Amino acid sequence: MDPNGYTEAELQIQRTVREFTRREVAPGAAERDGLSQFDYGLYRQLGELGVPGMLFSGELGGSDAGQLAFCLAIEEISRADVALALTTWVGIQGAQALARLRDDRPEGWTGRFVLPTVRGEMVGAGAITEPDAGSDTAALRTSATLDGDEWVLNGAKIFISNAGLENCGFVTPLCRTDEGFGLFLVPQGTRGFRMGPPLKKMGLRSSDTRELWFDDCRVPATHLLGGRGSGRAAVVGGGFALTRVYIASNGVGAAAECLDLALAHARARVAFKRSISRFQHVQAMLVETAVELEAGRMLRDRACRMHEAHLPYTKEAAMAKLYCTEMAKRAADHGVQIFGGLGYMDETPVSRYYRDVRALTIAEGTSEIQKHIIAREMGCFSPA
Ligand SMILES: Cc1cc2nc3c(=O)[nH]c(=O)nc-3n(C[C@H](O)[C@H](O)[C@H](O)COP(=O)(O)OP(=O)(O)OC[C@H]3O[C@@H](n4cnc5c(N)ncnc54)[C@H](O)[C@@H]3O)c2cc1C
Numbered sequence: 001m002d003p004n005g006y007t008e009a010e011l012q013i014q015r016t017v018r019e020f021t022r023r024e025v026a027p028g029a030a031e032r033d034g035l036s037q038f039d040y041g042l043y044r045q046l047g048e049l050g051v052p053g054m055l056f057s058g059e060l061g062g063s064d065a066g067q068l069a070f071c072l073a074i075e076e077i078s079r080a081d082v083a084l085a086l087t088t089w090v091g092i093q094g095a096q097a098l099a100r101l102r103d104d105r106p107e108g109w110t111g112r113f114v115l116p117t118v119r120g121e122m123v124g125a126g127a128i129t130e131p132d133a134g135s136d137t138a139a140l141r142t143s144a145t146l147d148g149d150e151w152v153l154n155g156a157k158i159f160i161s162n163a164g165l166e167n168c169g170f171v172t173p174l175c176r177t178d179e180g181f182g183l184f185l186v187p188q189g190t191r192g193f194r195m196g197p198p199l200k201k202m203g204l205r206s207s208d209t210r211e212l213w214f215d216d217c218r219v220p221a222t223h224l225l226g227g228r229g230s231g232r233a234a235v236v237g238g239g240f241a242l243t244r245v246y247i248a249s250n251g252v253g254a255a256a257e258c259l260d261l262a263l264a265h266a267r268a269r270v271a272f273k274r275s276i277s278r279f280q281h282v283q284a285m286l287v288e289t290a291v292e293l294e295a296g297r298m299l300r301d302r303a304c305r306m307h308e309a310h311l312p313y314t315k316e317a318a319m320a321k322l323y324c325t326e327m328a329k330r331a332a333d334h335g336v337q338i339f340g341g342l343g344y345m346d347e348t349p350v351s352r353y354y355r356d357v358r359a360l361t362i363a364e365g366t367s368e369i370q371k372h373i374i375a376r377e378m379g380c381f382s383p384a
Contacts, residue, residue: 018076021081032081033352046084047120051088061118071300074249086363089247090124090126091123095117122168123165124171127160129160142173143175144175168208170185180228185219203354251325252293315377321365333354
């Protein structure tokens with residue numbers, strides 16, 4: 001029996017992705033980070049392996065492998081390159097929203113956007129955060145006004161992943177309409193949609209992050225996804241729960257790699273005539289990381305299983321996100337500490353993980369917002 005309760009299919013996916021990432025992803029991760037460069041060929045290879053298609057149906061070319069299997073793949077990619085793993089799960093969200101629509105709009109979106117995403121030839125970008133509103137999504141100001149048979153979008157978005165990549169086919173901004181918030185499809189090249197240069201980041205440097213502007217940007221009326229006014233509920237209520245287990249998986253993967261690196265170093269490094277892994281204070285850092293990693297993985301797995309069983313899992317997804325991303329921060333910090341001075345140098349992978357995981361407790365809802373969600377789900381805001 002697998003101690004984590006993973007099925008044979010899930011274990012097979014884990015093994016396949018692990019073997020691929022060790023061979024193809026890990027060797028160039030430091031260089032891509034140093035050059036702040038995304039590798040399109042590598043992403044295509046991930047597509048050939050089937051990773052971006054894991055959550056799409058067979059008729060769309062996907063494998064319908066399930067949330068947990070996808071999380072195991074994201075975890076494995078994160079062990080080698082957190083930035084690539086983030087680009088991957090962010091990149092499929094838009095196509096997932098399109099695939100969920102009951103109709104294939106007149107524009108033939110399946111062929112234009114969904115199938116290329118499944119094959120790893122295209123990514124999408126989800127644009128929610130604005131310069132004046134991040135956590136407080138109710139305060140978003142980007143507007144969409146219906147003018148005849150077109151929507152006219154105006155406003156700015158910031159910290160948007162993927163939008164500037166050459167293979168980004170479309171963005172899905174969340175906009176305020178006269179009947180509430182709606183999620184829109186804006187293909188690249190639409191007049192009135194522009195973006196700034198890549199933002200310079202502390203970590204995740206080979207992922208793309210930009211500011212976007214919509215200036216009288218016109219899209220056909222059909223480009224409103226789902227119902228008018230349903231966008232924020234869909235994103236905040238459902239979409240975020242899913243993406244939170246993905247970002248939790250970024251944390252689990254990064255922490256697992258930091259632990260392996262730190263343990264190997266601790267056993268090999270000699271001080272005071274013995275390997276430093278013999279010192280109790282060093283052991284404490286390794287042990288804390290090992291225990292927290294197991295706990296985090298269980299929280300992540302449980303949220304996935306609840307989603308797969310169609311059970312409400314908002315609280316469990318928030319718990320997994322909160323715990324796994326904070327845990328990854330501690331794991332990377334211990335990793336740097338155990339490597340000593342070397343841990344602070346760019347040549348050591350733990351220093352890259354330390355910078356990369358810092359974003360995880362912020363993106364997809366900060367740790368404070370996860371605590372707020374958990375408190376709300378526990379009933380803290382309801383009368384006794
Ligand atoms: C690498 C990276 C990639 C990202 N990619 C995307 C993307 O693709 N698309 C996208 O839309 N966004 C993206 N973001 C933006 C991210 O989702 C926001 O930064 C995040 O939601 C926080 O919003 P904010 O930056 O406006 O911070 P604020 O909302 O201004 O928060 C600032 C501080 O106040 C705290 N705070 C706010 N409200 C409360 C409260 N009610 N209770 C307690 N504390 C509170 C926060 O926890 C935080 O510590 C990305 C961010 C990063 C770092």
